[in-house]
Amino acid sequence: MSLSEHKFLLKTFAESHLTGQENNDYHIRLKLNHSMRVLDNGLAIIGKEDINGRTGELTAMACLYHDIGRFPQFIRYATFRDANSVNHGRMGILALRNLDLPGGFSDGEWRLIKAAVGLHNAKEVNPRLKGTLAAMVNVTRDADKIDIFSVILEHLSQPHSPDQVVIHRLEEHPTRYTPAVYKAVISGNSCDYGLLRYDKDFLLLLTGWLFSLNYGTSARLLSERGLVSKTFEMLPQNREIDELKGKVLHHLETLGKNRLQE
Numbered sequence: 001m002s003l004s005e006h007k008f009l010l011k012t013f014a015e016s017h018l019t020g021q022e023n024n025d026y027h028i029r030l031k032l033n034h035s036m037r038v039l040d041n042g043l044a045i046i047g048k049e050d051i052n053g054r055t056g057e058l059t060a061m062a063c064l065y066h067d068i069g070r071f072p073q074f075i076r077y078a079t080f081r082d083a084n085s086v087n088h089g090r091m092g093i094l095a096l097r098n099l100d101l102p103g104g105f106s107d108g109e110w111r112l113i114k115a116a117v118g119l120h121n122a123k124e125v126n127p128r129l130k131g132t133l134a135a136m137v138n139v140t141r142d143a144d145k146i147d148i149f150s151v152i153l154e155h156l157s158q159p160h161s162p163d164q165v166v167i168h169r170l171e172e173h174p175t176r177y178t179p180a181v182y183k184a185v186i187s188g189n190s191c192d193y194g195l196l197r198y199d200k201d202f203l204l205l206l207t208g209w210l211f212s213l214n215y216g217t218s219a220r221l222l223s224e225r226g227l228v229s230k231t232f233e234m235l236p237q238n239r240e241i242d243e244l245k246g247k248v249l250h251h252l253e254t255l256g257k258n259r260l261q262e
Contacts, residue, residue: 002102002104003060003064005102006061006064006065006102007036007039007064009099009101009102010032010035010064010065010068011032013068013071013095013099014028014029014031014032014035014071015028015032016071017071017072017074017075019075024074024075024078027074027080028071028074030151031067031070031071031074031080032071034067034147034148034151035064035065035066035067035068036064037147038063038064038066038067038140038143038144038146038147039060039063039064039143041063041142041143041144041146041147041221042059042060042062042063042064042139042140042143043060043063044217044221045139045142045143045215045217045218045221046059046060046139048215048217049139049215049216049217051135051139054109054132055132055135055136058105058109058112058113058116058132058136059116059132059135059136059139059140061105061113062113062116062117062120062136062137062139062140063139063140063143063144065092065096065113065117066089066092066116066117066120066140066144067088067092067144068092068095068096068117069086069087069088069089069090069091069092069093069094069095069117070088070091070092071095072091072095073085073086073088073091081193082121083193083194087121088121089117089118089119089120089121089122090118092114092117092118093114093117093118096110096113096114096117097114112132112133112136113136115133115136116133116136116137116140119133119137120137120140120141120144123190124190125137125138125141138214138215139214139215141212141214142213142214142215142218143218145206145209145213145218146218146221146222146225146227148206149206149209149222149227149231150225150227152202152203152206153227153230153231153234156199156202156203156234157230157234170196170197170198170199170201170202171197171198171199172198172199173198173199173200174236175200175236176198176200177198177200177201177203177204177235177236178195178196178197178198178201180195181195181196181201181204181205182204182240182244184208185204185205185207185208185244186240186243186244186247188208188211189208190208191204191205191208193205200234200235200236203231203234203235204235204244206231207231207232207235207244207248210222210228210248210251210252211248211251213252213255215255216255216256216257219252219255219256220256222252223252228248228249228252232245232248
């Protein structure tokens with residue numbers, strides 16, 4: 001497998017969606033750079049979690065191609081919000097079907113890669129998913145979340161962020177968040193994007209993702225990069241948030257220990 005060949009293919013496909021319009025091209029490059037960082041995150045998880053051989057190679061491909069559907073999505077709909085456009089995972093499958101894919105993988109292996117792309121953004125992953133596909137999906141979801149944390153925090157740390165597309169055009173407020181979002185997150189349940197109203201709701205959504213991480217390595221990468229502490233620094237300081245912070249930190253510590261013991 002030539003990783004550089006696949007990276008070149010994704011770069012070429014992404015850049016075919018450049019139009020010369022500043023807003024469009026900014027968002028195309030944003031997702032291309034995101035894809036490359038998710039690959040790097042995925043490779044770090046693969047290496048530390050001993051995901052070896054062909055499974056490791058296929059998992060790297062799932063990480064690299066996971067957001068390939070974002071480029072046609074933005075061209076057609078000028079948004080990254082699936083609810084207002086299309087499911088970008090499914091669009092990614094269609095994009096891969098229409099590409100002249102590099103050699104090195106069998107038809108069955110490409111079906112696995114496409115399946116992982118289609119599943120990476122599912123609200124919930126079927127717990128019965130096993131084997132190679134499970135590793136591909138779980139690593140990709142963790143690697144994706146790690147980078148989304150950094151992207152969202154960067155945008156929200158800018159007062160009156162000019163790029164409202166990234167944060168789904170949410171209302172900026174220094175202290176407000178939606179009670180239903182907090183309740184879903186503190187309960188460990190999935191949060192519907194439709195509930196989000198304020199920028200702080202997006203931060204709460206991110207903290208909820210921490211409960212669904214699959215690997216101790218993922219928890220350590222987020223912590224080492226200061227992304228967890230920065231998220232809580234940007235949330236209001238009150239008893240509810242303190243309770244959530246304690247629950248999150250305990251979960252991440254436990255996840256890291258459990259993985260080290262396996």
